[in-house]
Amino acid sequence: MADGLVLVVEDERAIADLVRLYLSRDGFGVHVEHDGVAGLAAARRLRPVASVLDIALPGMSGTEICRRLREDGDWTPVIFLTARDDEVDRIVGLELGADDYVTKPFSPRELVARLRAVLRRAAGGVAAAAERPRTLGPLTLDPGRRSVAVSGAPVQLTSTEFDLLAHLVGRPGRVFTREELLAAVWGYASHSGTRTVDVHIAQVRGKLGAAGGLIRTHRGVGYAIDG
Known part of the structure; x- marks a missing residue:
């Protein structure tokens, strides 16, 4: 049984195929879209356990997908794929609520490890403070x-x-x-x-x-x- 469905929205098909391969090997179900509009529709329709979003997408950027999901009240974990570190400044400015980001070129194994860590946190797996408020x-x-x-x-x-x-x-x-x-x-x-x-x-x-x-x-x- 898969560990849950991960949505990957990446317009570079070679990268999308590589991410799909490694996530599938690690036990995840994977759904891939190659443009932002289809990616947003898939996120709303499929309700994945997490989304991996490229920032620079045709039709709608990954940051815009994340913004619209957060406006919907959907706080499913999101990891951004970015081409340059300075793109992260836009994430900070927009306060979009991404859980992590990976800068291209990246190690697919590192991406899977970060995704696992994000999902553990989302499940409450990190006890960072005392139990009382x-x-x-x-x-x-x-x-x-x-x-x-x-x-x-x-x-x-x-x-x-x-x-x-x-x-x-x-x-x-x-x-x-x-x-x-x-x-x-x-x-x-x-x-x-x-x-x-x-x-x-x-x-x-x-x-x-x-x-x-x-x-x-x-x-x-x-x-x-x-x-």
């Missing part, structure tokens, strides 16, 4: 319910964003390096992946509004949250 200023995080609120108003985070925030909240005042956060939240640690942490910190800060200021940047080291 924690409150820091206007911010309240409840690990059991996997919920976040600012001044009583709920804040919608992706599973990755939640686990990143929960890890910081679990040790307020403690400065975590980017490599430590990668290992604890994403399940891998390498200097080349530290940009991932910066992207997600920016997304979390944006969603928390004024409470995002609780997350402090320690230049040359990493991040901490005020206690």
Whole structure:
């Protein structure tokens, strides 16, 4: 039995075929589309366990697919495929709620590993803080319910964003390096992946509004949250 259906939207057919092959080998069902409009329709129709979206797609960009799904209230995990690191800046600006991104050229095995990690987080597999709710200023995080609120108003985070925030909240005042956060939240640690942490910190800060200021940047080291 397959581990669930993964939607892959990629217009470069050789890349799409390679991703399909590796995901299938790892036990996933795979549905592939090659343009954005068909990709969005497939996401809404098939309700996959996760989506792998190229950013530069004909018809509709991967970022637009993600934006529309989030507007629908669909928080299914999304991994972006990007051609350049500077495309990630657009993800930060739009605060789309992607769970991870992989820069081309990429290792298909790494993509599968990241997808597995995202799905574990979405299932609540990361226990990053104590079971009881924690409150820091206007911010309240409840690990059991996997919920976040600012001044009583709920804040919608992706599973990755939640686990990143929960890890910081679990040790307020403690400065975590980017490599430590990668290992604890994403399940891998390498200097080349530290940009991932910066992207997600920016997304979390944006969603928390004024409470995002609780997350402090320690230049040359990493991040901490005020206690």
